[in-house]
Amino acid sequence: MEMIINQIEKEYGPLSSDCKNEIIKHIHFLTFKKGEIIVREGQYSDKIYFIVEGAARAYYLVDGKDVSDYFAFENEFISSIISFFGHQPSPHYIELVQDSIVIEVSRKSFDTLSKRFHDFEHLIRIVVTKVMLQQQERISSILFQSAEQRYKHILSIRPDIIQRVPLKHIASYLGMTLETLSRVRNPKT
Amino acid sequence: MEMIINQIEKEYGPLSSDCKNEIIKHIHFLTFKKGEIIVREGQYSDKIYFIVEGAARAYYLVDGKDVSDYFAFENEFISSIISFFGHQPSPHYIELVQDSIVIEVSRKSFDTLSKRFHDFEHLIRIVVTKVMLQQQERISSILFQSAEQRYKHILSIRPDIIQRVPLKHIASYLGMTLETLSRVRNPKT
DNA sequence: CGCCGAGTTGAACTGAATCAAGAAACGTGG
DNA sequence: CCACGTTTCTTGATTCAGTTCAACTCGGCG
DSSP, X not given: OHHHHHHHHHHHOXXXXXXXXXXXXXXXXXXXXXXXXXXXXXXXXXXXXXEEESOEEEEEEETTEEEEEEEEOTTOEEOOHHHHTTOSOOSOEEEESSSEEEEEXXXXXXXXXXXXXXXXXXXXXXXXXXXXXXXXXXXXXXXXXXXXXHHHHHHHHOTXXXXXXXXXXXHHHTTSOHHHHXXXXXOOO | OHHHXXXXXXXXXXXXXXXXXXXXXXXXXXXEOXXXXXXXXXXXXXXXXXXXXXXXXXXXXXXTEEEEEEEXXXXXXXXXXXXXXXXXXXXXXXXXXXXXXXXXXXXXXXXXXXXXXXXXXXXXXXXXXXXXXXXXHHHHHHHHOOHHHHHHHHHHHOTTHHHHSOHHHHHHHTTSOHHHHHHHHSOOO
């Protein structure tokens, strides 16, 4: 428990001990098996999850096609951001990609903590800012880079992802089909 | 001045009068002519701008091609987010699309206010969250929709944009060429 | 074993880009 | 108020990166 809060502080900035103590009262530990689905399309999901161990994936189902939108590994957050932050029905599913240990925080707790602790509000601002910057990079990657460049790019920033997630999910995350990804990885020459 | 702060509160949530008074000390008004460039690629830009009147545009120049990435109109913020929030050289240019009145806030002021006022920190969190949600929508728009659907979509959420910004900028924002946008707007049938 | 999901490979197809040329609209200065 | 150049937009013909459809391989696991 200490270790987890330490990780968060290391990753996102320090917290007062008051705040830390209060956070502990508001969170729940959950364990899931690989393949479990914790958020479904259409649902109002007012939970945000922090991956203690394992991995999760947010994806769209658009006319039957599974399109990955986000991956989270140890010490990262995941939620249906449209639902959690936008207060709308989730367009995403979220599933566990491996057996996982997860912390769940409800929006109610989240709002209470934000209101009460300046440093919690700051933490959230940092988390959201990081997501925003990641998305910015993703947008320019999709707009400016070829399929091959996008694959090389993800290899360079998340080399581990290839080991932990099936290629089909990576392909759809990169905005290409599995076939295209396969060709990009095994050029004819 | 009062009016501007009112607008901000209306758009993003209330501020204490302490905070408001302090904000006023930290901001600068600037006026620009249409076409003026206020941020250039490669520059470390540590300013964020709020459009009081007029309109601005952030864009990339990728091998000579001008690609719009963001538009801001009255009561909206604009900055090179990679530079302002990510502390990196800006990949963007920012230009004024019309004669404009703008408020400038430096990152130093920004950080001071965030540290000092819980409600300012909250304001920023809300601003950043809105950008994140917009980007999320943009990503799914690019991934799932055809050129025609993307155009119709922007028409539905920002009908005014067509009047205020040349089509070529809208085309590149939507991730298509000017020619394709033209065809989408004037179908043969 | 035999089956099933994951990945590879091939061939045909397609939405949008590119290249090219011209038409409209839009200042700006005489 | 008009002429002229510049920028904005349209239209057509061709090309191409990536999709789609389909068949096949491989590795694991009941």
